[in-house]
Amino acid sequence: MSDTQSDAAAHDLIHDPQGGMPRLLEIMRRLRDPETGCPWDVAQDFATIAPYTIEEAYEVADAIEREAWGELKGELGDLLFQSVFHAQMASERGLFTFDEVADTMSDKMVARHPHVFGDESNAKSPDQQVSDWEAIKAEERAARAEKGVLDGVALGLPALLRAVKLQKRAARVGFDWPSTDEVIDKIVEEAQELREATDPTHVEEEFGDLLFVMANLARHLKIDPEAALRAANAKFTRRFEAIEAGLAERGKRPEDSDLAEMDALWDAAKAREKSEKS
Missing domain, CATH: 1.10.287.1080 (MazG-like)
Structure with a gap:
C-alpha cells in the first residue's frame, strides 16, 4: 500500500464512528505525531500523564457510586484512553505495544483462573478463590525476585x-x-x-x-475505607447543601449566618434523613 493509500485509510478509520479499538489507537498515534500532532499531547510523558490516569479511575468510581450509568460509558472511555496514551508512549520508546499490554493481561487472567481456563474445579467459594488468587500472586512475586x-x-x-x-x-x-x-x-x-x-x-x-x-x-x-470516606463526603455534601437551602429560604447565605444557626439546620437535615430511612 502506498503512503497516499495508507494516509487515506487512516483518515477513513479516524472518522469511522464504528471504528472501535483500531480507531482509538490511530487517533492516539496521530495526536502524538511529532510533526502533525497536538503540541500538548506530544509534550507529555509517563510522569505527566499518570495523575490524569488516577483522576480518571476515580471518576469511574464516582459514576458507579452515584449509579450514573449514562455517564459510566464516557468515564470508562476516558480511563481506556489513559491506557492507550501510556501504551503509545511506550511504543514510541520501543518498550511495548498496546497489543502486548492486552496479551499480558490475558495471560495473567488465564494463569490466575485455572478453575475457569484450566483443569481445576470451579466448585469453590469466593473466599477460597481469593486465597488461591493471593497464592498465585505470591508465586508471581517470587518469580520477580520480590523477597x-x-x-x-x-x-x-x-x-x-x-x-x-x-x-x-x-x-x-x-x-x-x-x-x-x-x-x-x-x-x-x-x-x-x-x-x-x-x-x-x-x-x-x-x-x-x-x-x-x-x-x-x-x-x-x-x-473499604475509600468507599466509607466517599460516603461520608457525600453525606456531608448533602447536609451542607440542606444548610444552604434552609438559609436561602431566610434570604441568607452561609457567610451571613453563624455556627449555631447552621448547626441547627444541620441537625434538622440529619433528622430528616433518619426519618426517611425508618
Missing part, C-alpha cells in the same frame, strides 16, 4: 489504599492484631499521642499514625 513481604506494593497508590495493602501483606505472615478491640485501643492511644504532640512535625507524624491505624480498623471490619 520482602511488602515488596511490590505500589508507591503510587493513594495513601489510604496503600496502607490497607501493606497491612494485608503483613497480616498474612501473622503480624496483626487478633481482634478489633486491640485496634480500637491503639486508636485511643494514637489519638492521645496526637493530643500531646506540640511541634508541627510531631503533629503531622502522629496524625499519620492515627490515619494508618484507622485504615487497619477498616480492614478488620471488612470495610
Whole structure:
C-alpha cells in the first residue's frame, strides 16, 4: 500500500464512528505525531500523564457510586484512553505495544483462573478463590525476585489504599492484631499521642499514625475505607447543601449566618434523613 493509500485509510478509520479499538489507537498515534500532532499531547510523558490516569479511575468510581450509568460509558472511555496514551508512549520508546499490554493481561487472567481456563474445579467459594488468587500472586512475586513481604506494593497508590495493602501483606505472615478491640485501643492511644504532640512535625507524624491505624480498623471490619470516606463526603455534601437551602429560604447565605444557626439546620437535615430511612 502506498503512503497516499495508507494516509487515506487512516483518515477513513479516524472518522469511522464504528471504528472501535483500531480507531482509538490511530487517533492516539496521530495526536502524538511529532510533526502533525497536538503540541500538548506530544509534550507529555509517563510522569505527566499518570495523575490524569488516577483522576480518571476515580471518576469511574464516582459514576458507579452515584449509579450514573449514562455517564459510566464516557468515564470508562476516558480511563481506556489513559491506557492507550501510556501504551503509545511506550511504543514510541520501543518498550511495548498496546497489543502486548492486552496479551499480558490475558495471560495473567488465564494463569490466575485455572478453575475457569484450566483443569481445576470451579466448585469453590469466593473466599477460597481469593486465597488461591493471593497464592498465585505470591508465586508471581517470587518469580520477580520480590523477597520482602511488602515488596511490590505500589508507591503510587493513594495513601489510604496503600496502607490497607501493606497491612494485608503483613497480616498474612501473622503480624496483626487478633481482634478489633486491640485496634480500637491503639486508636485511643494514637489519638492521645496526637493530643500531646506540640511541634508541627510531631503533629503531622502522629496524625499519620492515627490515619494508618484507622485504615487497619477498616480492614478488620471488612470495610473499604475509600468507599466509607466517599460516603461520608457525600453525606456531608448533602447536609451542607440542606444548610444552604434552609438559609436561602431566610434570604441568607452561609457567610451571613453563624455556627449555631447552621448547626441547627444541620441537625434538622440529619433528622430528616433518619426519618426517611425508618
